[in-house]
Amino acid sequence: MRADARKNYDHLLAVAREVVTEHGADASMRDIARRADVGLATLLRHFPTREALFEALLRENLDALTQQAVELETSNPPDEALVSWFREGVAFVQSYSGVVALMAGAHAAPESALYASCAAVHSAGERLLLRAQAEGTARADMNGDDLFALMSALGWLGDQSSFAPRADHLFHLIANAILTNQPSNDVKKAKR
Amino acid sequence: MRADARKNYDHLLAVAREVVTEHGADASMRDIARRADVGLATLLRHFPTREALFEALLRENLDALTQQAVELETSNPPDEALVSWFREGVAFVQSYSGVVALMAGAHAAPESALYASCAAVHSAGERLLLRAQAEGTARADMNGDDLFALMSALGWLGDQSSFAPRADHLFHLIANAILTNQPSNDVKKAKR
DNA sequence: ACCTGAACACCGTTCAAGT
DNA sequence: ACCTGAACACCGTTCAAGT
Numbered sequence A, B: 001m002r003a004d005a006r007k008n009y010d011h012l013l014a015v016a017r018e019v020v021t022e023h024g025a026d027a028s029m030r031d032i033a034r035r036a037d038v039g040l041a042t043l044l045r046h047f048p049t050r051e052a053l054f055e056a057l058l059r060e061n062l063d064a065l066t067q068q069a070v071e072l073e074t075s076n077p078p079d080e081a082l083v084s085w086f087r088e089g090v091a092f093v094q095s096y097s098g099v100v101a102l103m104a105g106a107h108a109a110p111e112s113a114l115y116a117s118c119a120a121v122h123s124a125g126e127r128l129l130l131r132a133q134a135e136g137t138a139r140a141d142m143n144g145d146d147l148f149a150l151m152s153a154l155g156w157l158g159d160q161s162s163f164a165p166r167a168d169h170l171f172h173l174i175a176n177a178i179l180t181n182q183p184s185n186d187v188k189k190a191k192r
Numbered sequence C, D: 001a002c003c004t005g006a007a008c009a010c011c012g013t014t015c016a017a018g019t
Helices: A003-023 A029-035 A040-046 A050-075 A078-093 A099-107 A115-135 A144-159 A164-178 A183-191 B003-023 B029-035 B040-046 B050-075 B078-093 B099-107 B115-135 B144-159 B164-178 B183-191
Strands: none
Touching: A003 A029, A003 A040, A003 A050, A029 A040, A050 A078, A050 A099, A050 A115, A078 A099, A078 A115, A078 A144, A078 A164, A099 A115, A099 A144, A115 A144, A144 A164, A144 B144, A144 B164, A164 B144, A164 B164, B003 B029, B003 B040, B003 B050, B029 B040, B050 B078, B050 B099, B050 B115, B078 B099, B078 B115, B078 B144, B078 B164, B099 B115, B099 B144, B115 B144, B144 B164
16 A cells, blocks of 8 residues: 555545535545545545445444454353443444444445445344343343344434433333343443 | 416426436435426425425325324224334335434424424323323333334334345344233234 | 546426417 | 426446556
8 A cells, every 4th residue: 555545545534524524424435535635536446335434433443342342252251241342332323323223234235345344243142142041130032133223223312312211111111021030130240 | 375376386206206216315416307397496396305395195094194193092002003104104114215313303402393203103102101101001211202212213214225124023022122012922913 | 557537327406488 | 386408416336548
């Protein structure tokens, strides 16, 4: 990568982060290029699709989320680990508004630039779920898809201004639905 | 309303229904006008916003949903009535893909053309919830907003191709979370 | 290698001009 | 009253031409 290209790449990513923070995941690509003082075609050259841009924008955080699952897997009781991680996941998909739709789309599209990272998060969560199920503290009739779906649904709810005020409460309700043992206690314990 | 206007109105609505069935709630207004052999400005004259169009498109079904809550309120056990109606609601928001986002938006925007119908559905559901709560068969720490939010979230899940295959299962999971008594049995009973 | 302006085919909004 | 074409300001895609 040539020096000028490298510089453009980094700058575009920084500007994109700004614009996406303001306008959410369906910010205009043209707007990002404009704000970066660069031709639109240059932005598209570095990030040929919106997914490619978000892959670069989210990779670090997605990896961190996957990594966190691995750590929780060894250090915490299975039910607490599951709920703690689930909470992190919901917070993550809300990092930028509208990002949850992008991830849900990528989840079903192996050719998407975001697919690999989503799949990694998916299976990291699945492992935590299986561990809690083995212990009997998580619903037996759930799988990794369901966990990812519920995480996404809670993220979507947080994106809608009409539902956002109750998002925390809805998180508890669904976390309780996932767990089987004295549900409300477990969720509270895992909060800390 | 002049005869030619009336004819345009009805025709536009019929064509809009077709196009929206094919392309979902964010179908192009221009496309609808084109398919109706009418100027774009004519479509916009009858339906100044997308919300106005959907208000006309959904009014009948929204009213039916509200009406159904009233009927269930008198004829069925509170818990069964709640779950049955909840199921209808989820099915409704999936009637056209993407319509759930429109409704969630209208829910927080009193100036939207869709607001009134959404509010009616909201409070119809709230009454069913209160009745079940009074009986002790629904979670006490929920309100009408939560019910509407969960209904919307399930509708959204059904819209995402990656989650749709598990939508039925997720419905059961959440319906169980709403009810308090031998949950899995109640949900099954209400299915009939 | 890398960048860019311009042409293209879209979108919804607005309004002066027509019947 | 009602309709319409056209101008406008946007969008993402594509590519020939430049350094």
